[in-house]
Amino acid sequence: MxxxxxxxxxxxxxxxxxxxxxxxxxxxxxxxxxxxxxxxxxxxxxxxxxxxxxxxxxxxxxxxxxxxxxxxxxxxxxxxxxxxxxxxxxxxxxxxxxxxxxxxxxxxxxxxxxxxxxxxxxxxxxxxxxxxxxxxxxxxxxxxxxxxxxxxxxxxxxxxxxxxxxxxxxxxxxxxxxxxxxxxxxxxxxxxxxxxxxxxxxxxxxxxxxxxxxxxxxxxxxxxxxxxxxxxxxxxGTYADEEDAEPPIYGTRAPLRRYDPIWANLEVYTALARDSWRTRRWRDKLALWWKHPGWQPADLAAAPKIAFDPYNRPKYAPAVARKVQVYVAVQFLLLMLVGADCLARAEALPLAWGLGYVAWAMASLVALCAWLEGSRRAVYLDAARLGAALALLGWSGSWFGGYAQPPLQLAAATLLLASLVAALLLAPALRQSATPASPPAG
Known part of the structure; x- marks a missing residue:
């Protein structure tokens, strides 16, 4: 292989x-x-x-x-x-x-x-x-x-x-x-x-x-x-000084309003594809991809636009319970270790194992971000990715093509099972009124 x-x-x-x-x-x-x-x-x-x-x-x-x-x-x-x-x-x-x-x-x-x-x-x-x-x-x-x-x-x-x-x-x-x-x-x-x-x-x-x-x-x-x-x-000619009288306001003029990493990567591609489909002229279908961001052909630009006002735009911050944040923090630290392991073993991983490892890591990040959005699908996504890892561990006897020693398998299975139980127990928290999404750090 x-x-x-x-x-x-x-x-x-x-x-x-x-x-x-x-x-x-x-x-x-x-x-x-x-x-x-x-x-x-x-x-x-x-x-x-x-x-x-x-x-x-x-x-x-x-x-x-x-x-x-x-x-x-x-x-x-x-x-x-x-x-x-x-x-x-x-x-x-x-x-x-x-x-x-x-x-x-x-x-x-x-x-x-x-x-x-x-x-x-x-x-x-x-x-x-x-x-x-x-x-x-x-x-x-x-x-x-x-x-x-x-x-x-x-x-x-x-x-x-x-x-x-x-x-x-x-x-x-x-x-x-x-x-x-x-x-x-x-x-x-x-x-x-x-x-x-x-x-x-x-x-x-x-x-x-x-x-x-x-x-x-x-x-x-x-x-x-x-x-x-x-x-x-x-x-x-593209330089500007930072003015003390006008602090920068961060983000994009069309805010994402999501934490989902897949959607973050696909958001603008999707909008370009949708507008390319909707506009009538072939020249405009192609021009959308090469013109300045935000440009629209005449048959789409007629729609009324909301005036941009960065000074009166609340930040995106869904409310989730503190225990959900703690769970995500622990799982995220584990996921960072998984990511480092994936990078460290990339040169030696067979292609099938490498693709599977990358896919599982991405699915894990999507699940954790769904928790932070307060989405009820978070439980199902988390259960699916944890269950898939448990099944793979049982079937292959290794962690994505490596670490086949029984003590390590037992440790990985224990962590996955504990995480699965914790996710299921946290499901009701997504239906409760919760604390602010993120207490200010620092």
């Missing part, structure tokens, strides 16, 4: 094998996870000292879960992006750039950041690209958990923007590593606990600059796209 990594395009298999020989045996994001959570802890502590409400529990769970979902699904989707890059590198490169040169690495990072600016900018200006990127902007909070909130469908078109690196001859290893550096840099700029930084704000992407980017206020809309350098925005 083929492993997950063996399913890259045949033409690029050699280069992929060479790249695999140079990279760590597991996804480096796994090593960053403890750092992510440590920094979240520091952010919570700072907010507590300042008596600020930095986090909403349900929103943070949803954002972190979407990040985990992106990484787990990326076991497969990143092979598409990397495979295309390798093919372009093998057959279209103009120069031979060696990975042993510091100039190549620095030039690669600078070029990647420039290309990222355009990828990010067009992700706000073209409907189908916004459909992928919107996930990152759906949260109505702005904190380090928002940084982890990532789409699972960026790979569909994102690879196009980085092909110039392949054509210029930047080796795949350089492409992967500088991309990771660019991504990790952007984590710390998602916070309200760091103010303006003087000259740094004029050169680099910073918390102040990125708060502007996430704002839906008129003055902040579609500004500050830079990943590491904010100079790109200054040069191409």
């Amino acid at each position: 083929e492993s997950v990594a063996a399913n890259a395009p045949n033409q690029s298999a050699r280069v992929l094998r060479d790249l695999a020989a140079d990279r760590p045996p597991v996804n480096p994001i796994i090593f960053a996870i403890p750092v992510f959570f440590a920094l979240i802890g520091i952010e919570l502590w700072l907010a507590h000292r300042r008596k600020a409400n930095a986090y909403n529990f349900a929103d943070a769970v949803c954002s972190i879960g979407l990040g985990a979902m992106s990484q787990v699904s990326g076991i497969f989707s990143k092979l598409v992006m990397l495979g295309i890059y390798v093919l372009a590198y093998e057959h279209l490169r103009l120069f031979e750039l060696g990975a042993g040169s510091i100039t190549v690495w620095l030039g690669g990072l600078l070029l990647y950041d420039f290309l990222y600016y355009w990828h990010h900018r067009l992700g706000h200006e073209i409907g189908v690209l916004w459909a992928a990127h919107v996930v990152h902007h759906q949260s109505e909070e702005f904190n380090l958990s928002t940084a982890l909130r990532q789409s699972s469908s960026t790979f569909l078109f994102g690879w196009v923007f980085y092909l110039p690196m392949a054509v210029l001859g930047f080796p795949p290893l350089v492409f992967v590593v500088v991309g990771l550096i660019d991504l990790l840099y952007q984590y710390w700029i998602h916070t309200e606990q760091i103010g303006k930084l003087g000259w740094f704000d004029r050169v680099f992407a910073s918390p102040s600059n990125h708060r502007v980017h996430h704002g839906v206020n008129d003055r902040y809309l579609d500004k500050n796209y830079g990943g590491i350098l904010i100079l790109w925005d200054r040069w191409f």
Whole structure:
């Protein structure tokens, strides 16, 4: 049975094998996870000292879960992006750039950041690209958990923007590593606990600059796209300062109003497909996907629009009982361990086990988010995913192709059974009037 990594395009298999020989045996994001959570802890502590409400529990769970979902699904989707890059590198490169040169690495990072600016900018200006990127902007909070909130469908078109690196001859290893550096840099700029930084704000992407980017206020809309350098925005006319008199208001102009991670990823694609079906002219059916987000053809634009007012829009916060929140917190911690295990074993997992593991992890996240929405389907979804894991454990004698030792099987079965009982006992809580969805953290 083929492993997950063996399913890259045949033409690029050699280069992929060479790249695999140079990279760590597991996804480096796994090593960053403890750092992510440590920094979240520091952010919570700072907010507590300042008596600020930095986090909403349900929103943070949803954002972190979407990040985990992106990484787990990326076991497969990143092979598409990397495979295309390798093919372009093998057959279209103009120069031979060696990975042993510091100039190549620095030039690669600078070029990647420039290309990222355009990828990010067009992700706000073209409907189908916004459909992928919107996930990152759906949260109505702005904190380090928002940084982890990532789409699972960026790979569909994102690879196009980085092909110039392949054509210029930047080796795949350089492409992967500088991309990771660019991504990790952007984590710390998602916070309200760091103010303006003087000259740094004029050169680099910073918390102040990125708060502007996430704002839906008129003055902040579609500004500050830079990943590491904010100079790109200054040069191409997309820069805006954060004004003390007008704090950014976060979210999207068409709010999601859900925690469901599947719907979060499909929301805008669904709207585009629906409008494409409804409009009459073929030209408009296609234009919807390439025009600016929110554009509609004449036969659809006639419908009356509700005026946008970000200042009088309550945040989405369903009321759920405190015991439901505790249950979700415990299950979410277990799910994060499952996600880390899935990433750590991805290289060795046979394809069928890998697909099953990813599907089960996603189903688990959907179930937990349904609890946070106060949806009665949460009990059925949770019972289904826990029951499926128990059945798989009994049938295969292993946890998704690994950990077949009897003590570990017993521990896993005990946890699953205890979780199933707890979920069934919590069912009445979804019909009770409940406490607020999320007590302010900090």
